[in-house]
Amino acid sequence: MSKSQAMHKLMIVVGLLLILLVTMQSHGAPMHHKMQVEVHPGLKMIKATVTVNFPKTTPRKLSFLIHKDLQITLTSKDDTLVLLHGPTTSAPYSEYGLALGSQDSAASFHYQGIIHDPVKQQKSDGLIDPEGAVLFGSSYWYPVFLDAPKSFDLTIQTPAEWRSLSQGQITSTEVRGNARITRFVEIYPQDEIYLVAGPLFSYETESKGGKKIQVLLRKDDPSLAQTFLSTVPAYIEEYSNLIGDYPYSSFAVVENFWETGYGMPSFTLLGPSVLRLPFILNSSLPHEVLHNWWGNSVYVDYDKGNWSEGLTTYMADYYQQEKLGKDKDYRRTVLTNYEDFVTANPERDFPLKDFKGRHNQSSQAVGYGKTMMIFHMLEKRFGKDLFLKSLQSFYKENLFTRATFAEIQTGFEKTTGQNLEVFFKQWLDQSGAPQIELNDVKVMRWLDGSYSSTYLISQTQKSIYDLQIPVVWTLENGELVKQLIQLNQASQIYSLVTKFRPTKISVDPEFNLFRKIYTEERPATLSAVFGSSDVHFYFDPSQKGVNDFIQVWQNSLEGKKHLHPVKDSFQIEKTGAIVFVGEKEAFQNFVKNELQGQNFELTHQTITVEGQKYNLSEASSVITQRLKQNSKQTLVWVRWSPDNNPAEWAQRLTHYGSFGLVIFRGRPAVLKSHWPTLNSPLQRELQKAL
Known part of the structure; x- marks a missing residue:
C-alpha cells in the first residue's frame, strides 16, 4: 500500500470514528485530551503539553489532580489556575482549581518533572526509568479530572530504540534522529489513560476480523511471541461471539520489567516470569483478553462493588477448565479457597458489595471466587443461552459507561422476565456462606412396588438464604434421578417417588451452589x-x-x-x-x-x-x-x-x-x-x- 493510499484509508477511519463519537453522546461526552508527551528515561522525567476540551455541560470552575513532582503551568488565555491542596504522605498528588474563561470550552497546560515510584514487592504506582516507563491513571501523569470519562489524541516521543503503547489506535509512528514518535487516537470514553514504553522488540499479526495483534518483548524471542500471536485471535473471536464485538482496534501482550499481571484497555502488561509460566496461555491470557469487555469497556463503579473480576474469572478461567471437563474441580477449589482463607478467619470476610479489588488471598476468595459462583448459579438457573443473552444485553446497554451489580440484575431481569431482587440482595449484602445439612433420610416401599423417599435439608447459619439445591439419587438399576429443590427456610422435608429402589442420595455433589464445604468433601491442599x-x-x-x-x-x-x-x-x-x-x-x-x-x-x-x-x-x-x-x-x-x-x-x-x-x-x-x-x-x- 502506497503512502497516499494509507493516508486516504486513515482519513476514512478517523471520519468513521468521529461519527461514532457523535453517536455516543447518550453515554456521556468525554473530556478530550490532545497531548504531546516526551519521555526522558535517563532523567526519569516527562515533559508534556495538553489541551483539554470540555463538554458543554462542564462547570466553569472545577478541580484536577496531578503528580506531586510535576510543575504545571496554565498556557491558555483567560483561564486561571490555583493550588488548592499540596501532596501528603498518603496522597502523592497536588490538587489544583481551574476557572475557565467566560467563552472557553478548553484549557491548555505545560508540565514537566520526575515520576519514579520505586518497585517494592513487585508493586509501583508508576515510574519512568532507564528500563522502561509504566504510567497509570493512579500515577497522575496528566491532569486527572475525577469521575470524568476521557478520550485523547496522544503523541509520545521516546528514544529511537524504544517503543510506546497506550490504548487507542496507532495512527502513525516514525523515527526522527534519536527519537521515535508515535501517535495514538482513542475516541471511546476511557476511565484513565495509560502510557507504557521501553526497549521492546515488536511482533505483529492480524486477526480474521482485522484486529491488530501485537507482542512486545524485552528480549528478542520470536518463538515466545508466536505462541501469543497464534493464540490471542482465537480468544478475541470466542468472546466476540459470546458477548459482542471486540471494542478496540488492537490487542497487545506487553512484557513489563517487574512482575505484573495487569489488564488494560487493548493490552495486557505481564511480568517476565508471568509471561513464561506454562499455564499462561489458557489461564491468565484469556482472563486479560476478556477484561476488554468486562472492566475495560464496561467500567466498574467501585463504590458499589467490583463485579468485573468475578465475571471475568467465570467466563475466562472457569470456561477454559469447563472445556477440559475440569469444571467440577474448579468449583470445588473455589469453595475450598473460601473455606481456607475466609471461613477459617471470619474477621477477613465482608459483603460482596464492598469488594473493590484484590489485596490478599482472602479478598480474592470473596471478590473473585464468590462472585464467580454467583454467575455460575445464574447460568445453572436459566441455562447458558439465556445467561449469555442477559450479559449481551448488559454489555450493549452499558458500553463505555460505569456499571454496577444493579445493571447486571436489570440485564438478567429484562431477558428472563424474573424478579431477581432476593437473589442479588442475599449474595451481595450478606457476608458468609450457607451451611447445608442432610438428615433423616428414609426409604419406604409401597404395596405397588414403588419407593417413597423422604429427607430433611437444613441451613444452619444465622441468615437464611433462598437457595436452589441440586439433589441426585442413584437407583439400584443404575439410573440417576435429579431434583432441584428450593430451600428458603431453616429446614424443610422433601420427598421423591421412584419405580426402583434408591441406593444413594447426594446433595450438591457437583458443587454448583456457593456454600461452606465440608472437610470430607475436599482434598488436603496448599x-x-x-x-x-x-x-x-x-x-x-x-x-x-x-x-x-x-x-x-x-x-x-x-x-x-x-x-x-x-x-x-x-x-x-x-x-x-x-x-x-x-x-x-x-x-x-x-x-x-x-x-x-x-x-x-x-x-x-x-x-x-x-x-x-x-x-x-x-x-x-x-x-x-x-x-x-x-x-x-x-x-x-x-x-x-x-x-x-x-x-x-x-x-x-x-x-x-x-x-x-x-x-x-x-x-x-x-x-x-x-x-x-x-x-x-x-x-x-x-x-x-x-
Whole structure:
C-alpha cells in the first residue's frame, strides 16, 4: 500500500470514528485530551503539553489532580489556575482549581518533572526509568479530572530504540534522529489513560476480523511471541461471539520489567516470569483478553462493588477448565479457597458489595471466587443461552459507561422476565456462606412396588438464604434421578417417588451452589496452609536454602508465623498448619507414618506417588495431607533437589494452592494432584427400604 493510499484509508477511519463519537453522546461526552508527551528515561522525567476540551455541560470552575513532582503551568488565555491542596504522605498528588474563561470550552497546560515510584514487592504506582516507563491513571501523569470519562489524541516521543503503547489506535509512528514518535487516537470514553514504553522488540499479526495483534518483548524471542500471536485471535473471536464485538482496534501482550499481571484497555502488561509460566496461555491470557469487555469497556463503579473480576474469572478461567471437563474441580477449589482463607478467619470476610479489588488471598476468595459462583448459579438457573443473552444485553446497554451489580440484575431481569431482587440482595449484602445439612433420610416401599423417599435439608447459619439445591439419587438399576429443590427456610422435608429402589442420595455433589464445604468433601491442599491463621515451620537451620525458602513463604502468608528449629526429635503443635522444610529424616518418617494406606512410598533415594517413581536427587516435591490425630490440621512437607533455587521455587509454589501433591523436575511440574477425598456428609449410602 502506497503512502497516499494509507493516508486516504486513515482519513476514512478517523471520519468513521468521529461519527461514532457523535453517536455516543447518550453515554456521556468525554473530556478530550490532545497531548504531546516526551519521555526522558535517563532523567526519569516527562515533559508534556495538553489541551483539554470540555463538554458543554462542564462547570466553569472545577478541580484536577496531578503528580506531586510535576510543575504545571496554565498556557491558555483567560483561564486561571490555583493550588488548592499540596501532596501528603498518603496522597502523592497536588490538587489544583481551574476557572475557565467566560467563552472557553478548553484549557491548555505545560508540565514537566520526575515520576519514579520505586518497585517494592513487585508493586509501583508508576515510574519512568532507564528500563522502561509504566504510567497509570493512579500515577497522575496528566491532569486527572475525577469521575470524568476521557478520550485523547496522544503523541509520545521516546528514544529511537524504544517503543510506546497506550490504548487507542496507532495512527502513525516514525523515527526522527534519536527519537521515535508515535501517535495514538482513542475516541471511546476511557476511565484513565495509560502510557507504557521501553526497549521492546515488536511482533505483529492480524486477526480474521482485522484486529491488530501485537507482542512486545524485552528480549528478542520470536518463538515466545508466536505462541501469543497464534493464540490471542482465537480468544478475541470466542468472546466476540459470546458477548459482542471486540471494542478496540488492537490487542497487545506487553512484557513489563517487574512482575505484573495487569489488564488494560487493548493490552495486557505481564511480568517476565508471568509471561513464561506454562499455564499462561489458557489461564491468565484469556482472563486479560476478556477484561476488554468486562472492566475495560464496561467500567466498574467501585463504590458499589467490583463485579468485573468475578465475571471475568467465570467466563475466562472457569470456561477454559469447563472445556477440559475440569469444571467440577474448579468449583470445588473455589469453595475450598473460601473455606481456607475466609471461613477459617471470619474477621477477613465482608459483603460482596464492598469488594473493590484484590489485596490478599482472602479478598480474592470473596471478590473473585464468590462472585464467580454467583454467575455460575445464574447460568445453572436459566441455562447458558439465556445467561449469555442477559450479559449481551448488559454489555450493549452499558458500553463505555460505569456499571454496577444493579445493571447486571436489570440485564438478567429484562431477558428472563424474573424478579431477581432476593437473589442479588442475599449474595451481595450478606457476608458468609450457607451451611447445608442432610438428615433423616428414609426409604419406604409401597404395596405397588414403588419407593417413597423422604429427607430433611437444613441451613444452619444465622441468615437464611433462598437457595436452589441440586439433589441426585442413584437407583439400584443404575439410573440417576435429579431434583432441584428450593430451600428458603431453616429446614424443610422433601420427598421423591421412584419405580426402583434408591441406593444413594447426594446433595450438591457437583458443587454448583456457593456454600461452606465440608472437610470430607475436599482434598488436603496448599491453600489450607496459605490461609491458616497460624503456620508452624519445622526445619534444620543447618540445611542450605531452608531459611531462604521460609522467608519467601513468611512474606506470602496472612496468618501468624512460628519458627521451630529441629535438631533430633520434635513435637508438633496441636493447632495451626504444620510445614516441614527440608530433607531431615525425621520429617520423612513422620510423613510415611501419616500416609500409611495411601498409594505412596518413600525411600532415601526415591519417592513413589500414584504409581510413578521419582529420584529425590532430580525431583522437588510437595506433599500435603491432614493429620490423623486432627483432620482440621494440615501438614505439608516441602523438599527440593540440589539444582533448585529454594527461594525462587517457594515463590512459584504460591501459584499451586489448589494442589496437595506436586512434583517438579527442574522448573516444570510433572505431577499436580492430591489425595482422594473421603465421603461427604451430604451423601448417604441407603439401606434396603422399610
